[in-house]
Amino acid sequence: MENSKISVIMSVYNGAEFLRETIESVLKQTYTNFEFIITDNASTDKTVSIIRSYNDNRIKLTVNEENKGYVANLNFMIKEAAGKYIIRQDADDIIRKSKFEKLFEYMETHPSVGACGYYVTVFGTYKGKIRQELSNKKIRAAMLFENQMDSLSIIRASLFKDYDLSFEESLIPAEDYKFWFEVMKHSKLANIPCFLLDYRIHGTNTSIEKKEQGDRNRLAVQLQIYEYLFNQKITEETKEILKLLYISNNCSEEVYKKIIAWLEQIACFAKTGKQIDEETFLYYMARRWFIFCIHNKKLYFFKPKFIKLAQLLRFIYDLLRKKI
Numbered sequence: 001m002e003n004s005k006i007s008v009i010m011s012v013y014n015g016a017e018f019l020r021e022t023i024e025s026v027l028k029q030t031y032t033n034f035e036f037i038i039t040d041n042a043s044t045d046k047t048v049s050i051i052r053s054y055n056d057n058r059i060k061l062t063v064n065e066e067n068k069g070y071v072a073n074l075n076f077m078i079k080e081a082a083g084k085y086i087i088r089q090d091a092d093d094i095i096r097k098s099k100f101e102k103l104f105e106y107m108e109t110h111p112s113v114g115a116c117g118y119y120v121t122v123f124g125t126y127k128g129k130i131r132q133e134l135s136n137k138k139i140r141a142a143m144l145f146e147n148q149m150d151s152l153s154i155i156r157a158s159l160f161k162d163y164d165l166s167f168e169e170s171l172i173p174a175e176d177y178k179f180w181f182e183v184m185k186h187s188k189l190a191n192i193p194c195f196l197l198d199y200r201i202h203g204t205n206t207s208i209e210k211k212e213q214g215d216r217n218r219l220a221v222q223l224q225i226y227e228y229l230f231n232q233k234i235t236e237e238t239k240e241i242l243k244l245l246y247i248s249n250n251c252s253e254e255v256y257k258k259i260i261a262w263l264e265q266i267a268c269f270a271k272t273g274k275q276i277d278e279e280t281f282l283y284y285m286a287r288r289w290f291i292f293c294i295h296n297k298k299l300y301f302f303k304p305k306f307i308k309l310a311q312l313l314r315f316i317y318d319l320l321r322k323k324i
Contacts, residue, residue, distance in 0.1 A: 007157065008037065011073035011077070012043065016047050030100070038059060039064065041067045096196045099197065103192070118153070118197065119193060123201070141276035143225055150199075178217075246288075249296055
């Protein structure tokens with residue numbers, strides 16, 4: 001649809017169980033000027049018949065004869081998109097009816113922002129609330145330790161063309177993390193303080209099935225972010241410590257002290273990092289260390305010099321609202 005302001009793209013494979021709920025949450029948006037591009041990945045259930053049951057000219061369906069993978073589908077649909085903005089949709093998640101309207105209005109009034117996200121409600125196997133950082137500098141500051149942009153955020157379509165952006169299949173399931181890092185290098189990022197997505201957790205989620213691969217690929221992206229933010233060469237020590245911070249248990253006291261020394265070093269780097277909020281960076285660094293200590297049952301190590309009283313109070317606040 002050539003006049004659509006927003007292109008919604010959705011890859012689906014055997015998604016019949018939750019598909020109607022998802023599609024209807026898209027079609028019932030208060031903002032209606034969008035095209036809904038759907039690519040089916042050779043589903044063997046009722047996925048295609050469900051999609052075809054909707055008589056809505058905004059839906060543009062492509063059915064693959066073979067499963068090409070969702071990343072290949074996403075990149076195909078991005079090239080097909082005609083809108084000024086692109087919003088990805090997952091086949092098992094539900095969006096609030098004002099999502100497109102709120103995101104469109106924000107992007108139209110903030111031309112320097114390349115992508116905008118929101119707060120997320122988690123439901124299903126697990127329940128909770130995800131509140132991301134809002135400003136560009138705080139988002140950038142947190143990205144080394146935690147991705148701050150939801151997969152289904154709105155993004156200016158021009159960025160894909162101007163910087164040849166795409167999703168990298170080799171980094172599944174951390175391809176989103178790498179993608180938002182690439183966007184971060186070329187444009188400002190933002191989140192608005194509104195809950196606009198209900199994210200469903202269930203046993204077949206890709207992120208659960210491929211955790212080990214995700215750990216490896218997440219580390220690869222983190223190393224690139226580290227090098228970019230601080231203009232520092234990646235050393236074997238940096239690789240080892242970032243890996244230990246996320247996937248290790250039962251570390252020795254010597255390892256703990258080594259990690260603390262490294263964290264105190266990059267705390268100094270934060271003072272000159274590329275457009276980052278220093279306090280936010282220190283918070284997420286301390287937060288990761290705190291979680292690491294809990295996993296390793298060594299909470300008494302949670303007292304390095306970079307942790308300030310204000311950060312400890314924020315930890316308590318996050319714990320009370322179950323953000324950690």
